[in-house]
């Protein structure tokens with residue numbers, strides 16, 4: 001069980017990730033806000049508690065790896081990395097600017113701490129499997145984490161990987177689907193219905209769980225359970241809200257890639273700042 | 288009939304809106320017209336089509352390879368599919384489906400790849416196709432068209448309804464620079480002479496066409512009379528026109544928003560080397576991956592501006 005104090009800390013971290021990410025989007029005036037925000041709580045748990053990492057030694061061979069296959073969530077990953085100290089937070093404001101190290105989509109050659117290049121949806125599952133296999137061959141006891149989008153699960157490559165990872169009994173691979181029910185053109189159930197995603201992965205031979213993807217404790221416990229599962233890869237389907245934590249984005253129907261007015265960004269930043277202050281106070285009260 | 292505008296400037300209308308309205312017009316006249324997409328209908332602006340013709344719209348979700356196969360199958364039953372995704376995914380991601388299911392099977396598919404080259408801008412390197420023409424060009428019997436403005440786009444979308452085969456349309460979705468007057472019609476496979484000139488020919492396509500015209504203006508001031516051609520059909524390439532220009536002007540520079548390997552420059556070079564070798568230069572991406580940023584920055588970064596064309600022309604012309 002994770003203590004209330006640690007949960008609070010991760011809630012603070014998540015809010016900080018959202019805040020830093022929103023600042024970078026606001027400076028540009030546009031971005032993939034919806035899918036960047038829905039995955040933040042998972043990033044907070046991974047980078048805040050779970051992953052064995054060393055920001056001073058990002059290529060440490062025994063580290064845990066993270067492949068963000070829905071590469072357009074890069075901006076929130078960059079915020080998590082900067083807060084963890086992989087690079088200066090100031091750099092976050094260079095998002096998508098000429099010559100930046102922080103492009104829209106995750107790039108292992110550009111950004112310190114990014115383990116895999118993604119952006120063409122569907123491909124991250126295979127590279128993550130390769131990483132997990134390689135580490136297993138080298139007898140490392142580390143984990144490879146993988147984040148997929150729900151729309152991304154339309155791609156056949158996801159199901160090729162699903163079949164293969166199970167066949168390989170790849171229990172050092174722990175994967176998530178950010179099931180925010182939306183893709184670019186709208187609701188996944190209206191475009192190409194994914195049905196019961198956890199049942200599908202279960203049927204493919206994975207250990208599958210389904211949880212509230214904004215519940216820090218639930219995410220933590222699910223990963224814990226996944227680690228205890230031997231002989232199979234693990235899938236954690238996250239019920240999430242696209243745009244989570246930014247009211248105006250949550251309320252929009254089409255919130256995949258949006259433009260952000262100054263008014264909207266000002267309001268959202270102040271909402272997030274208030275939430276951050278409240279959480280900090282709650283944290284101090286716990287001491 | 289082809290008529291040029293007197294004054295070259297950015298269009299007010301978005302290419303994607305013209306794409307959609309033309310398809311809707313065609314769909315009204317021909318019930319076989321079908322639209323396919325891979326979760327990018329909002330990007331390419333075909334939502335109004337989907338609303339009006341839901342039974343003729345297939346948004347497959349994020350699955351480009353499946354989409355191309357489905358389009359090929361639909362065409363086997365007499366449907367006329369226009370299948371869209373971003374250029375990199377239309378070419379790289381479903382190369383074998385395009386090759387086998389559509390081309391080798393000799394079916395009837397229009398593949399629309401949007402955001403050519405640097406116009407992928409803020410989507411960055413993973414989404415920036417400098418190779419789509421190259422991939423498509425090596426597939427036998429493929430036709431490759433890059434409409435330069437909304438006038439040409441509309442004409443091409445209309446013409447493509449009644450052709451047979453596999454066609455790749457390289458589509459800018461934002462505002463183009465208008466080159467042609469409304470009502471102009473074009474012949475697939477025939478380049479268009481935009482500007483007369485006797486010293487060198489600049490053969491260009493896509494967003495490099497307006498840069499080439501700018502370059503020709505600048506060169507004029509230095510006493511160099513550059514001819515400009517819009518080679519909007521990259522395959523089959525207009526051999527006759529290339530040879531004529533080479534003979535009449537004695538030198539050629541190509542300009543494209545694509546890798547210089549296996550794009551327009553290569554196609555032109557192949558013709559020249561076989562039929563009329565003259566000094567030649569190529570403006571295009573010098574075998575590099577794309578990166579993120581605004582279009583104007585990327586054009587400079589990858590040397591795709593009028594200034595780059597001017598420099599190249601001056602380098603080539605001394606070899607005459």
Ligand SMILES: Cc1ncc(C[n+]2csc(CCOP(=O)(O)OP(=O)(O)O)c2C)c(N)n1
Pocket residue numbers: 034035036038070072119120121122148149150151152153178180182183184242256325326327349376380
């Ligand atoms: C192969 C491929 N096809 C299309 C795209 C364009 N694209 C980027 S994100 C996206 C929608 C993804 O939806 P989902 O996986 O649900 O992401 P989320 O809702 O979490 O942002 C699309 C179609 C892409 N990046 N890669």
